[in-house]
Amino acid sequence: MQVRMNSHLQPVSKSKGVSEKMKLLNKLAVVLVFLAGFPAAHAALTIEIVGSGANQIPVAIVPFAGESTLMQAVTPVVAADLQRSGLFKMIDAAAQPQPHEPAEVNYPDWRTRGADALAIGSVRPRADGKLDVSFRLLDTVKQSVLAGYSYVIPPAQLRATAHKIADEIYEKLTGDVGVFSTRIAYIVKSGARYELQVADADGYGAQTVLASNEPIISPSWSPDGTKLAYVSFERKKPIVYVQSLASSRRQVLAQFKGNNSAPAWSPDGSQLAVVLTKDGSSQIYLINADGSGVRRLSNSAGIDTEPAFSPDGASIVFTSDRGGSPQIYRMPLAGGGAQRLTFEGNYNVSPHFSPDGKSLVFIQRANGSSFHVALQDLATGQVQVLTDSRMDESPSFAPNGKMVLYATEIGGRGILAAVSSDGRVKQRLTTSTGDVREPEWGPLSKNQ
Amino acid sequence: MTKILLSTLLVSLLAACAGQETKEQPKAAVESREAAKPSGAEARPAGQQGVAVNPLKDPNNILSKRSVYYDFDKYDVKDEYKPMVEAHSKYLASHKDAKVTVQGNTDERGSREYNIALGNRRADSVKKIMGAMGVPDSQIETISFGEEKPRGTCRDESCWKENRRSDIVYQGE
Numbered sequence A: 001m002q003v004r005m006n007s008h009l010q011p012v013s014k015s016k017g018v019s020e021k022m023k024l025l026n027k028l029a030v031v032l033v034f035l036a037g038f039p040a041a042h043a044a045l046t047i048e049i050v051g052s053g054a055n056q057i058p059v060a061i062v063p064f065a066g067e068s069t070l071m072q073a074v075t076p077v078v079a080a081d082l083q084r085s086g087l088f089k090m091i092d093a094a095a096q097p098q099p100h101e102p103a104e105v106n107y108p109d110w111r112t113r114g115a116d117a118l119a120i121g122s123v124r125p126r127a128d129g130k131l132d133v134s135f136r137l138l139d140t141v142k143q144s145v146l147a148g149y150s151y152v153i154p155p156a157q158l159r160a161t162a163h164k165i166a167d168e169i170y171e172k173l174t175g176d177v178g179v180f181s182t183r184i185a186y187i188v189k190s191g192a193r194y195e196l197q198v199a200d201a202d203g204y205g206a207q208t209v210l211a212s213n214e215p216i217i218s219p220s221w222s223p224d225g226t227k228l229a230y231v232s233f234e235r236k237k238p239i240v241y242v243q244s245l246a247s248s249r250r251q252v253l254a255q256f257k258g259n260n261s262a263p264a265w266s267p268d269g270s271q272l273a274v275v276l277t278k279d280g281s282s283q284i285y286l287i288n289a290d291g292s293g294v295r296r297l298s299n300s301a302g303i304d305t306e307p308a309f310s311p312d313g314a315s316i317v318f319t320s321d322r323g324g325s326p327q328i329y330r331m332p333l334a335g336g337g338a339q340r341l342t343f344e345g346n347y348n349v350s351p352h353f354s355p356d357g358k359s360l361v362f363i364q365r366a367n368g369s370s371f372h373v374a375l376q377d378l379a380t381g382q383v384q385v386l387t388d389s390r391m392d393e394s395p396s397f398a399p400n401g402k403m404v405l406y407a408t409e410i411g412g413r414g415i416l417a418a419v420s421s422d423g424r425v426k427q428r429l430t431t432s433t434g435d436v437r438e439p440e441w442g443p444l445s446k447n448q
Numbered sequence B: 001m002t003k004i005l006l007s008t009l010l011v012s013l014l015a016a017c018a019g020q021e022t023k024e025q026p027k028a029a030v031e032s033r034e035a036a037k038p039s040g041a042e043a044r045p046a047g048q049q050g051v052a053v054n055p056l057k058d059p060n061n062i063l064s065k066r067s068v069y070y071d072f073d074k075y076d077v078k079d080e081y082k083p084m085v086e087a088h089s090k091y092l093a094s095h096k097d098a099k100v101t102v103q104g105n106t107d108e109r110g111s112r113e114y115n116i117a118l119g120n121r122r123a124d125s126v127k128k129i130m131g132a133m134g135v136p137d138s139q140i141e142t143i144s145f146g147e148e149k150p151r152g153t154c155r156d157e158s159c160w161k162e163n164r165r166s167d168i169v170y171q172g173e
Helices: A020-035 A075-084 A107-112 A155-174 B002-019 B024-036 B079-094 B112-132 B157-163
Strands: A046-050 A057-061 A088-091 A117-125 A131-139 A144-153 A183-190 A193-200 A207-212 A216-221 A227-232 A239-244 A250-254 A260-265 A271-276 A283-288 A304-309 A315-320 A327-332 A348-353 A359-365 A371-377 A383-385 A393-397 A403-410 A413-420 A426-430 A435-441 B067-069 B100-105 B140-146 B165-170
Touching (some): A075 A088, A075 A117, A117 A155, A131 A155, A144 A155, A183 A413, A193 A216, A207 A227, A216 A260, A227 A260, A239 A260, A283 A304, A348 B112, A359 A393, A371 A403, B067 B112
Antiparallel strands (some): A046 A426, A193 A207, A239 A250, A260 A271, A304 A315, A315 A327, A348 A359, A359 A371, B067 B165
């Protein structure tokens, strides 16, 4: 139950813009940082991007002044973040001269190179050991400053700061909230060992939240990102726990007779929906976040499972076989009948709402044993299949609704993947060892 | 020790019946045993002191059979497994201190959480037969491992059919 650095995930050759030397330095930093109780920087997942957005915004990111001597350069992380979204075309900014202040920028030159936007900045050490990071985003057409920020940070937060800068650029240029500072949770199975891990959205800084010789499934982020609920089989049956990420302290949330599984937080974090079999079949119950006050929510003779709250907290969607095959239903929390939402095919499971509550992402079985990520518009009922892989599971939206994270398989091994909610951009996050599965994208960080 | 010896007697009766066709016979055997309420000494078969075989482990006894297998997406107990489930029901009905966990399992296809629920339906289908034969709820817990603890790890039907399964596990095993 201790937080532990994972050592079995090795950086894979494709990690972008990170030299071997830097990786070593990263690892060194990891140990120190870890001892200090901060999130660690450590390459865990390698990202591959397939496809691109409809209209890529051409942007140049000039290496920041002073970053080349640091243990973690800022701009390669920013560039990798933006590139991963599929929405940006990265314009080469390696050629001299490299501006670091607006006054040094030759706008027509950057226009000629094709950049609509230009990011410049610097990292300067301070007397107290901290770093001064400043950056500006410039519009090369209007020759104006779109955004400008500076941060005073300990060196260990260079990656985190790079993600913040990427978020700022993303937000200014697309109008949507950036999610590069968010985290993901997932399970890694290596041999007989199961680990619940949390990593940055780019796969770095993986930390083990829980290690066990029995299965762990269904991690679910609390809305404030400070806790994870999950199902552990360590006592030879499924029991739901809630664990604080900062303190590693955890408590049993639901341990009734039979199965306890499928935890899902309410948007205000006060309660969770869980699936219990204490009264017979798998049914959905509400339970307070401290484990008190369990009360039954669904009432069917068959299976009701995989609850997920609507963003307004007024209803849940869930999977039920009440109609003869597993389909997705919606039910108001205040009481009242469940309404069937999916009608295509005979197997639709694992629903999650989009952050705006307007659509659902779920898994649809196509023919026999082919499982895809599908998106349904709740107003029109129209379904779009987003993936063409065969064994997709556990989809969840990024908190800006632009990407969907899910588990799939390549060469018989479980990996994580993400697809843009329009289906155009796909990413694969692969590790060198183990099966990765059961991902859930965490919420926006509080200071965002 | 007494329990084991008692069980031995019951087992040999059940085993004898299992080989035959008529369904009434095991019932009669259980009843006669209960009526007799033999003490350990009375139940000890002559000449078998200390070598009694636990009926639950005796490969010749139907009680050593523990697994029910299912069709894809199904949870009903097929006829071929009913005599075995019934034998365990009778054992439980006559051994009030025995408790079982029925563990439901599924193949790997589909949602992990849905498979937990499907595995539970499978375990529950076994429990329902036991309940109908007079075994109280307090002696049975149903749990599900879903697809999490596969017996076969290959990626085709030869393993999948092995994994669509309920196991009857006695407390302390």
